[in-house]
Amino acid sequence: MDKKISPRQLVVMFWTFFKIGAFTLGGGFAMIPLMKAEFVDRLRWLKEEEFLDIIAVSQCVPGVVAINSSVYIGYKLYGFLGAAIAALGTVLPSFLIILAVALVYNEIRSEPAVQKAFRGIYPALVVLVLAAAINLRKAAFRNFFDMVVAIACLIALLIDVHPIFVIIAAGTTGILSRMWRKRWEEGDAP
Amino acid sequence: MIYIKLFLVFFKIGLFSFGGGYAMIPFIQKEIIDINGWLTLEQFMDIIAISQMTPGPIAVNAATFVGYRIAGFWGATSATLGVTLPSVIIILFLAFMITKYRALKWVDYFFLGIRPAVIALIVKAAYSLGKNSILGIRDVLIAFGVFLGLYAFKINPILLIALAAFFGILIN
Numbered sequence: 001m002d003k004k005i006s007p008r009q010l011v012v013m014f015w016t017f018f019k020i021g022a023f024t025l026g027g028g029f030a031m032i033p034l035m036k037a038e039f040v041d042r043l044r045w046l047k048e049e050e051f052l053d054i055i056a057v058s059q060c061v062p063g064v065v066a067i068n069s070s071v072y073i074g075y076k077l078y079g080f081l082g083a084a085i086a087a088l089g090t091v092l093p094s095f096l097i098i099l100a101v102a103l104v105y106n107e108i109r110s111e112p113a114v115q116k117a118f119r120g121i122y123p124a125l126v127v128l129v130l131a132a133a134i135n136l137r138k139a140a141f142r143n144f145f146d147m148v149v150a151i152a153c154l155i156a157l158l159i160d161v162h163p164i165f166v167i168i169a170a171g172t173t174g175i176l177s178r179m180w181r182k183r184w185e186e187g188d189a190p
Numbered sequence: 191m192i193y194i195k196l197f198l199v200f201f202k203i204g205l206f207s208f209g210g211g212y213a214m215i216p217f218i219q220k221e222i223i224d225i226n227g228w229l230t231l232e233q234f235m236d237i238i239a240i241s242q243m244t245p246g247p248i249a250v251n252a253a254t255f256v257g258y259r260i261a262g263f264w265g266a267t268s269a270t271l272g273v274t275l276p277s278v279i280i281i282l283f284l285a286f287m288i289t290k291y292r293a294l295k296w297v298d299y300f301f302l303g304i305r306p307a308v309i310a311l312i313v314k315a316a317y318s319l320g321k322n323s324i325l326g327i328r329d330v331l332i333a334f335g336v337f338l339g340l341y342a343f344k345i346n347p348i349l350l351i352a353l354a355a356f357f358g359i360l361i362n
Contacts, residue, residue: 064274116359132312133212
């Protein structure tokens with residue numbers, strides 16, 4: 001694996017991931033546009049096509065999406081050491097901030113005003129979570145069958161099946177249904 | 191030992207999380223609340239709320255928070271390490287493989303098949319949160335207001351949370 005950057009630039013890479021981790025609100029997905037702005041547009045260490053590959057891989061494999069993409073970027077730039085430093089830079093800000101929150105959580109949480117604030121925040125969260133599902137529907141539902149799969153998965157989850165089994169079953173269905181369709185189409189054509 | 195237990199549970203969460211963010215909620219809930227009883231549902235919902243307001247992925251935030259509550263600083267470290275490591279291993283493996291071989295077709299099919307399940311996971315997350323938080327007419331009003339704010343007025347989600355907190359103090 002060739003190294004694309006110098007050891008000194010490795011420090012710049014760490015600091016860039018740290019900044020992105022520290023200032024991106026709204027979860028891992030929000031970090032991706034910032035990574036592009038920094039590594040493709042500003043530093044010019046990655047080409048646009050390389051970045052698209054990175055995003056495609058990061059989103060369809062398991063794991064935390066933000067960490068997936070930073071590990072991949074780090075690997076492309078400086079091999080295994082680059083990957084480890086990129087992961088550290090991305091995780092460290094969340095780790096420090098949540099540690100600080102956890103330290104004061106017990107004292108603050110019992111304040112009546114904070115309790116009332118959380119009572120207001122919970123219903124808002126429900127809507128924001130649902131909105132995430134609504135936003136993803138186009139990428140997820142390519143045909144009627146996909147909707148049937150989604151409904152079956154939801155029923156399984158509601159009757160308390162472990163999510164791991166639901167994921168494995170849906171993935172297997174994906175393989176079988178697409179192979180089936182392919183064979184059927186091939187058999188149909190003379 | 192508790193550090194190893196924390197590491198393993200969060201390793202599992204990291205390994206089986208597809209779709210990121212909210213799709214992870216049912217996983218984390220199952221492992222942390224139902225199986226291990228490390229947090230109450232209310233504490234868990236607080237973490238999701240805090241994750242929305244602080245930077246960083248929900249899974250990392252939850253790992254750090256749970257780890258700290260169970261076993262202090264080193265608990266937080268082992269849980270965070272656990273949730274991070276699957277990403278590192280999988281991506282390095284893939285990056286290595288992709289440069290060598292082209293991706294197999296059935297792997298692609300597997301991931302396409304998972305997408306509808308991700309939607310189901312997110313809806314389930316909303317259901318679990320809603321079941322315990324939308325209890326009266328005031329909660330319905332806040333939820334409806336946030337829905338309007340999001341879709342009719344295109345207000346930033348973080349600002350909406352701040353507004354919801356403000357109304358929570360005002361009307362409760």
